[in-house]
Amino acid sequence: MTDVLRYTAFATDPAGGNPAGVVLDASALSDEQMLAIAAEVGYSESAFLTPGPDGVERSYRIRFFSPVAEVDFCGHATVATAVALGELRGTGEYTLHTNAGPVPVSVTERDGSLKATLTSVDPxxxxxxxxxxxxxxxxxxxxxxxxxxxxxxxxxxxxxxxxxxxxxxxxxxxxxxxxxxxxxxxxxxxxxxxxxxxxxxxxxxxxxxxxxxxxxxxxxxxxxxxxxxxxxxxxxxxxxxxxxxxxxxxxxxxxxxxxxxxxxxxxxxxxxxxxxxxxx
Missing domain, CATH: 3.10.310.10 (Diaminopimelate Epimerase; Chain A, domain 1)
Structure with missing residues (x-):
């Protein structure tokens, strides 16, 4: 059974924000399985992490799936994933390798809440x-x-x-x-x-x-x-x-x-x- 975390991004109240599913270890999942999980979760996107291509600590490959298709980049699921990583592995800098390119993410804590800042690819x-x-x-x-x-x-x-x-x-x-x-x-x-x-x-x-x-x-x-x-x-x-x-x-x-x-x-x-x- 795949462990799917659920977060709402861009809000501190669970009644607000945009929900995202987060799978912190998707190494054993195929594309079809990730899509099926995203469809079952039913949020606009779910994020799936595997080890980063560079083998560096705090570097991950991340893929995003809506209920019907893969999406090259998703900001709210990136924020949700970064906060999940911050809770598990601590605040600081992470690199998430998306289909659109590498996205640095910084996780900070203030007043007991975690906040993530993503830096986009060149627009x-x-x-x-x-x-x-x-x-x-x-x-x-x-x-x-x-x-x-x-x-x-x-x-x-x-x-x-x-x-x-x-x-x-x-x-x-x-x-x-x-x-x-x-x-x-x-x-x-x-x-x-x-x-x-x-x-x-x-x-x-x-x-x-x-x-x-x-x-x-x-x-x-x-x-x-x-x-x-x-x-x-x-x-x-x-x-x-x-x-x-x-x-x-x-x-x-x-x-x-x-x-x-x-x-x-x-x-x-x-x-x-x-x-x-x-x-x-």
């Missing part, structure tokens, strides 16, 4: 065709004039592709009732992991939502990979300073409040995403 931001934006809006049931013109649509990747669309109002963001299959087909065409829907409250505070139909999930409660992609996007388009700290609120509209912290550093293109995690 990239690219344009998206107007026809694809129109199709995304049609699947979402959004009008073009409900977008914030200060935030042009882009595909941003800090490990996996995310389509970023910015709502002009909090009310537009809160009203999410989309065509699951239509959006899934577009996402498969564009090789997207989620669609990052954003509303800016202030220069440093954002509210986000992430449909995830390609993973068989209507919506993610906290999406670390999309948070990293958003940080890269904001910096690439000069919407924030080169060095900045951002707060992302996610999951509130689905009853699972989550808090994601994003850090951008001058002279370093990588994006850091931090959050707590709680055992379930």
């Amino acid at each position: 990239r931001v690219k344009d998206v065709a107007r026809s694809d934006v129109d199709e995304a809006l049609a699947a979402l049931g959004w009008r073009a004039d409900e977008l914030d013109p200060a935030f042009p649509p882009r595909v941003s990747n800090a490990g996996v592709n995310q389509l970023i669309l910015a709502a002009a109002t909090r009310e537009r963001l809160a009203d999410l009732d989309y065509d699951f299959d239509r959006l899934r087909l577009l996402m498969e065409k564009l090789e997207l992991t989620t669609v990052q829907l954003v509303w800016r409250e202030s220069e440093s505070v954002y509210h986000v939502r992430d449909p995830f139909p390609v993973g068989g999930v209507v919506e993610d409660a906290a999406t670390g990979a999309a948070a990293a992609a958003l940080g890269a996007y904001l910096r690439e388009l000069d919407l924030v300073p080169e060095a900045a700290r951002l707060i992302l609120h996610q999951g509130y509209d689905m009853g699972r409040p989550s808090l994601l912290e994003v850090e951008l550093r001058a002279g370093d293109r990588r994006v850091r995403v931090s959050g707590a995690a709680a055992a379930l």
